[in-house]
Amino acid sequence: MTSFAGWQMPLRYASETAEHQAVRHAAGIFDLSHMGEILVTGPGAGAALDYALTGHLSIVPVGRARYTMICAPDGGVLDDLVVYRRGEQEFLVIANASNTGVVLSSLRERVAGYDATVADATSDYALIAVQGPTAAGIVAPLTDLDLAAMKYYAGAFGEVAGRAAWVARTGYTGEDGFEIYCRPEDAEHVWTALTADGAGAGLIPAGLAARDTLRLEAGMPLYGNELGLDVTPFEAGLGRVVKFDKPGDFVGREALAARAEAGPERRLVGLTIDSRRIARHGYPVSAEGRTCGVVTSGAPSPTLGSPIAMAYLEGPGTGELTVGIRGAAVPVHLTDLPFYRRSKEK
């Protein structure tokens, strides 16, 4: 167990490598109840979020989700978010646990001029994620929803193991999977039903350590590592979340437009390493012996069989790259992100 943003979280249940492989090849179940849930409701909710966030939320159809960001006026990232449109006038905003307070207060401030209400619903929801290629087969028999018809980044109200839930085809692992938002008092029942049903399909519980290696292989950013107030979405290679073509102003528009025009100050790259040693968060990256960047995340990649890392590089980063691993300059290779992409049968 480990302390994380005020929550006690399982870092691993047994072997994090086995948990990682289960999600890649069968399925894993995660308790993600620490994530922040914020409800934005009212006739002006869509327009309010268009102003508050970088995305164009008012055009998202009911039952669909978007990956988006909330930025400071100077373009720095306050948090990355998944937003579900659950009704014409109802959006559920999912924030990182460590940022829920900041997102909540920023949203409250930003919707002030709109006919919309912001409410913290974090303690109203437990979040259980079932992720991996066998996830759909595990969840389907336990729900009244037609999961085969549910698209990636879609969601619907239904029941799981007889308990009311918002079920979405989203996740943070690079695999197919579902996120089940249910009432906290129902969470144990839902978890038990899913683990019992899924055991035959290779489902095992997975902790934060596996979640981190899974998202890293999938090239997904983690707030506090790849994202923060000192970077805009453009540095992280996620400029696509900034929708300049939406009508009206939004917080950060001017600064972000300037950054889009000028180009990012740094760029996020993938690194592979010919060693077992891990290039960890904060380790320096050098080109021809001169420091040119810093590692944001690093871990062993169970899929590739060697360590991987993401790093911010300034300048071209040409020539021989090394990472300083506790005094030793270890050669690394630039590689395209993501490190892993699942094969899509559909």
Next chain:
Amino acid sequence: MSVPADLHYTPEHEWVSAEGTTVSVGITDYAAQQLGDVVYISLPAPGAAVTAGEPCGEVESVKSVSDLYSPVDGEVLEVNSELEDDPSLVNAEPYTSGWMFRVRVAQDGNGDPALPTDLLSAAEYEELTKSAG
């Protein structure tokens, strides 16, 4: 969690097994479980002098890097080279195939290996891990 009765232990979670003046060293099952999957181990070079309580290597797991301390004074005779290719042996079999290095220690006045007097018995070590939660 296993704590074999016939080994000695340190508060830094190493185990020590003496045969004559040759002492084998590894980390405990408790330590391996706390670290999680071990991915890289840096060991002292054969011939190197090690000092009890001083770092002599590193154990790197998915989530952390920890110093490896020598539990005894002496000269490194041999290291477990199989850990280079398969560091997960430390998780799977911490007391057998997951051993880390062997040290030649001096003899005391009785001809027994000169081990630090503050090594813990299995019972004492088990007590320590329990109080650590």
